[in-house]
Amino acid sequence: MLIRRIVLGALGLLWLVPVYLLLANASKLPAEFGDYGLWEPGTVTGLWANLGEAWDRGKLSGGLLSTAVYALVSPLIAVVVGAAAGFSIVALRLRHGFAWFVVIFASSIFPLQMILMPLFVGYAETGLFNTRLGMILVYTVIAVPFSAFVLRNFFTGIAHQVFEAAVVDGASTRRIFAQIYIPMAMPALIAVFILQATFIWNDLLLGLTLTQSAEVRPIVTALSALQSTYGGSAMSTVLAGGLLVSLPTVVLFLATQRVFTRGLSLGQF
Numbered sequence: 001m002l003i004r005r006i007v008l009g010a011l012g013l014l015w016l017v018p019v020y021l022l023l024a025n026a027s028k029l030p031a032e033f034g035d036y037g038l039w040e041p042g043t044v045t046g047l048w049a050n051l052g053e054a055w056d057r058g059k060l061s062g063g064l065l066s067t068a069v070y071a072l073v074s075p076l077i078a079v080v081v082g083a084a085a086g087f088s089i090v091a092l093r094l095r096h097g098f099a100w101f102v103v104i105f106a107s108s109i110f111p112l113q114m115i116l117m118p119l120f121v122g123y124a125e126t127g128l129f130n131t132r133l134g135m136i137l138v139y140t141v142i143a144v145p146f147s148a149f150v151l152r153n154f155f156t157g158i159a160h161q162v163f164e165a166a167v168v169d170g171a172s173t174r175r176i177f178a179q180i181y182i183p184m185a186m187p188a189l190i191a192v193f194i195l196q197a198t199f200i201w202n203d204l205l206l207g208l209t210l211t212q213s214a215e216v217r218p219i220v221t222a223l224s225a226l227q228s229t230y231g232g233s234a235m236s237t238v239l240a241g242g243l244l245v246s247l248p249t250v251v252l253f254l255a256t257q258r259v260f261t262r263g264l265s266l267g268q269f
Contacts, residue, residue, distance in 0.1 A: 026050055026243050030234030047240065054241030058226045063219035066132060067201055068248070070218065074139035075196035079189050081140075082147025087177050090155040091163045101152055108145040116209050123210055130212045138206060143196040154188040155181065194253060201249050219245050 025033075027042030029049060036042065054060065085104060089097035119138070120129070128134030158181070166176045182189070200218075207221030214222060223241045 022239055022243055023047070026236055026239035028236045030236050033234060033236050042236070046236070050237050050240035051244055053237045054223075054226060054244060057237070058222050058241055059214040060219055060222055060241065060244065062213075062215040063217055063222035064248075066135070066216055067219040069132060070135050070139050071197040071200045071252075074136050074200055075143055075193045077136075077140045078143035078147045078196055079151070079192050081144050082149075082192070083151045083182060083185060083189065084177070085144075085148040086152035086155045087181055089152055090158075091160070091176070091181065092173065101148065104148050105145050107141075108149075112142075112205060116205070120209055129210060130216050132216055134210060135206070135216065135218070138210065139200050139203075143200075147192050147196070150188055150192050151185060154185050158184060197252060198249050 021038070024039065024041040025036075027044065027047035027050070028036050029042065029046040032042070032046075085101075088094045089101050094100060123129040123134055128137070162180065163176060166180055171180075202220055203218055204220045204224060207218035208224070211217035211221065223238075223245050226238050226241055
């Protein structure tokens with residue numbers, strides 16, 4: 001037991017090394033950045049100054065709001081659609097259900113780079129380019145196959161007699177799905193939601209391709225502009241922006257982890 005704790009503690013410290021380097025170098029003022037060593041920390045004043053510079057120069061406020069909308073709405077829709085697909089295939093025993101599942105999941109096989117050009121052309125022709133609705137749609141579509149994959153596999157572990165017993169008791173299909181299967185699948189739903197929300201928050205490729213204005217583009221795309229030819233920000237400012245951008249995903253993980261742990265302790269999941 002002692003050896004296990006030592007090993008886990010050492011691995012935890014090793015995992016924190018990149019975090020320390022990020023904080024240490026993001027807290028150095030641009031004018032003094034070259035005077036410090038890589039492992040030497042800056043000052044709290046320098047960190048706050050760099051955070052403010054990254055926020056103002058990168059115009060992160062608009063990107064923060066837009067990305068929050070994308071990272072909450074799209075995964076929420078995706079997990080509901082994926083759960084409905086998995087429920088239809090497993091519980092309702094949809095005709096040719098496995099074939100439908102293969103069709104849904106096959107869309108995730110192709111690399112995203114292969115569809116960027118037709119996606120850009122389609123968005124430009126339909127007026128969805130550089131709109132929040134367009135970004136919500138594309139993020140939802142990308143998240144649905146993985147959601148359906150996870151939840152279909154989760155529902156296969158639920159005995160079909162549960163569905164049959166609910167039908168005998170007079171419950172409708174919608175009620176069985178909403179009040180029996182969804183609560184039972186809550187751990188899987190939370191896990192898929194966290195993964196997809198994190199992916200959307202950290203997305204750069206789709207943001208660069210399908211957005212243009214500061215109000216619509218995701219926050220990572222706005223952050224990348226700080227280091228572009230026209231942004232030209234110092235490395236410490238860019239690192240401070242990266243720290244600022246990463247905080248919401250950490251908060252989301254900690255919040256959902258607390259809810260998930262509390263549910264396990266109470267026997268709700």
